[in-house]
């Protein structure tokens with residue numbers, strides 16, 4: 001393993017409510033709740049730790065029981081969170097309401113990492129950040145911090161990957177200078193939100209390349225995904241599966257891809273590893289497949305992709 005990975009963004013508590021029956025809007029629906037650690041960057045870091053990539057994280061948690069639970073879980077997983085912020089505040093929370101088939105109906109999120117992971121804070125951490133090869137960030141961060149990190153990565157030759165999180169938060173990227181961004185991983189709705197003017201998919205992709213993005217990994221749910229660079233693209237479908245919970249497929253896909261990348265796998269293998277981890281996550285409730293190991297991921301990949 002050659003490259004080192006630092007994740008920067010939100011750690012939250014996820015409360016997922018699986019409704020017993022098809023949701024009746026504007027009324028109370030009987031449901032079953034599961035609670036786990038969430039936040040896009042935390043999901044990615046947790047999977048990378050299980051995959052023995054040895055990630056570190058800069059995140060913000062509150063000085064409450066949720067925050068202490070998240071910190072002790074990171075410590076147990078070997079995720080270095082010693083440069084994270086423990087704020088005199090509540091830990092952020094994501095609450096989602098899902099249909100009985102595991103598809104998202106609606107979700108809300110209150111998180112504080114935009115407030116605490118400021119440019120002023122990151123400026124005190126530059127030597128630490130410089131010690132990593134790959135920076136993965138989520139758009140829970142505020143616009144100024146995201147722009148600072150993009151420039152930092154460009155100036156210090158770091159590979160910066162941006163996970164756009166949601167349609168609302170992807171819009172934070174709409175006006176930014178993206179020069180030198182190594183990879184960005186939107187779904188089709190987030191792609192539109194990241195670009196201020198264009199509407200056609202081809203124009204959206206070209207506008208991101210013009211703004212300086214090297215690779216766009218476009219996620220298409222049950223239709224798989226496509227990796228685009230200015231020169232070529234590769235497309236991969238997914239087998240049909242019975243999903244249990246749609247939460248976190250995109251985060252898992254990125255962690256699987258990064259695992260392949262740091263282990264110097266070819267681009268199709270990285271993509272297959274990404275899809276494989278997404279599929280395994282979709283088959284269980286919650287965002288992290290806690291049974292994951294590097295060899296289990298390779299074994300599942302063989303089953304899904306038959307090679």
Ligand SMILES: Nc1ncnc2c1ncn2[C@@H]1O[C@H](COP(=O)(O)OP(=O)(O)OP(=O)(O)O)[C@@H](O)[C@H]1O
Pocket residue numbers: 165185186187219220221222223224225238239240241243246247248249250251253274275278279282
């Ligand atoms: N219903 C599905 N069946 C099979 N695979 C799926 C399904 N949904 C998602 N995937 C897999 O997960 C990957 C990422 O999922 P998706 O396209 O939903 O991304 P996303 O919207 O960024 O995810 P998230 O829900 O985490 O925000 C897809 O490219 C695909 O490989």
Ligand SMILES: O=c1[nH]cc([C@@H]2O[C@H](CO)[C@@H](O)[C@H]2O)c(=O)[nH]1
Pocket residue numbers: 010012013014037038039040041043094108109111140165166169247248249250251287
């Ligand atoms: O605004 C946000 N919504 C949802 C998430 C997280 O997305 C994960 C699923 O992809 C889930 O764990 C939630 O906490 C987030 O970090 N910010």
